[in-house]
Amino acid sequence: MDDAPNSEHFTLSPIGHMVSDYPDKFGIPRQPGLAPAANAKLVLAAPYNDPLAVRGLEDFSHLWLSFIFHQSPQRWSPLVRPPRLGGNKKVGVFASRSTHRPNRLGLSLVRLVGIDTQQGVVLALQGCDLVSGTPVVDIKPYLPWAESQPDAKAGFAPQTPSLLAVSFHPAALDTLTQRSDSATLHALIEQVLSQDPRPAYKQKELASKRLYGVRLRDVDVKFRQRQQGEATTLEVMAIEPYDER
Amino acid sequence: MDDAPNSEHFTLSPIGHMVSDYPDKFGIPRQPGLAPAANAKLVLAAPYNDPLAVRGLEDFSHLWLSFIFHQSPQRWSPLVRPPRLGGNKKVGVFASRSTHRPNRLGLSLVRLVGIDTQQGVVLALQGCDLVSGTPVVDIKPYLPWAESQPDAKAGFAPQTPSLLAVSFHPAALDTLTQRSDSATLHALIEQVLSQDPRPAYKQKELASKRLYGVRLRDVDVKFRQRQQGEATTLEVMAIEPYDER
Known part of the structure; x- marks a missing residue:
């Protein structure tokens, strides 16, 4: 790739939006799965709300959602302060899950609990950590044989955060x-x-x-x-x- | 979200590009991790190639790459034929990892084997299934305690494909x-x-x-x-x- 990479752009349209128990960013658990009692629905938008587009999805228990941190500023910085490090140590933005990142892309593993195709497509989800209104740009099934790596080394966030x-x-x-x-x-x-x-x-x-x-x-x-x-x-x-x- | 969702757009710029052993799409293993002998480098582009942006990344063994299937057509269809089903059964595009999807977003779990910050930033990766030249739009660390779900139910692709x-x-x-x-x-x-x-x-x-x-x-x-x-x-x-x- 010798051509100027900065002239390259890709335009994404939301395939749907979240409706969740989190009206605000503040307070949302910092990783998915930590608050299973939260209600979350993903309402697909036309033309993606075709029931055919989710055929077979009911056979998967977990999904990846790719989404946009739409409430985060467009600016990013190379270093961020992860809350897990007490907010006073800096790591690289690509070594973090910070929302202040280039392209503002988020990735969340959620549990699929139901699919309603009565009118368009609405997915009922559990463990979702997305603020209500979040634009979702992709859904992919979770493949445990490829994506479950229990022995992966996890830097500054090696385990589940402790609870108060x-x-x-x-x-x-x-x-x-x-x-x-x-x-x-x-x-x-x-x-x-x-x-x-x-x-x-x-x-x-x-x-x-x-x-x-x-x-x-x-x-x-x-x-x-x-x-x-x-x-x-x-x-x-x-x-x-x-x-x- | 009552405002018209279809007027909403997000523009992504590549943070870098792949240099890999796969000059063509044809033949690439259909999930990452299946051909660890493949060489793969992710070369970050300015202004994202700041060594600070990857500080701390060396403590993680696995990374998520979000990328664009740039060689796939922009058109998508609600139903696709996964090769795992012999190419004659159709499932919904969101129940598949097909490249023919809205927004052409790809997601790949790769092993990080080295970081070179001598000149910009180059990540050495293993198990990468990306065609050379692929534009990468995000890097996130893999968090085993949140993302390793060995018991997840995996629909039509419940296990590693058998080998010839x-x-x-x-x-x-x-x-x-x-x-x-x-x-x-x-x-x-x-x-x-x-x-x-x-x-x-x-x-x-x-x-x-x-x-x-x-x-x-x-x-x-x-x-x-x-x-x-x-x-x-x-x-x-x-x-x-x-x-x-």
């Missing part, structure tokens, strides 16, 4: 019990908060009383840190409606 | 021994032919005497079918230079 304990203030539990989706919303809040969505530099402040908010499904979940000696837990203080959806 | 035995005609072996890369070229030819690169509908003709050619590295490998009762093997008849490179 999450508790609920009685007032928050009250709100929960009044909802028809209380069981799944309870699980979702617990799964998302146990990943510690706070910014890395805040995670080190032992005595912070700051109230954080994370939007999940149709609520704004207010939570704060509880410190008992060395042990940090997160406590849900309130579950409030929000109507921007 | 490959033999070499004495004349072909002669040519091989005269080359400085005889060992790796021998392994490459064997690995590629054992996948049976012949078109699916030809694989069923038991008595074919047809001579096929597959281009690997800088040679044109001529091979044909050998039939002994039910057992089919492929025999390399000649290894000829070609100079289009």
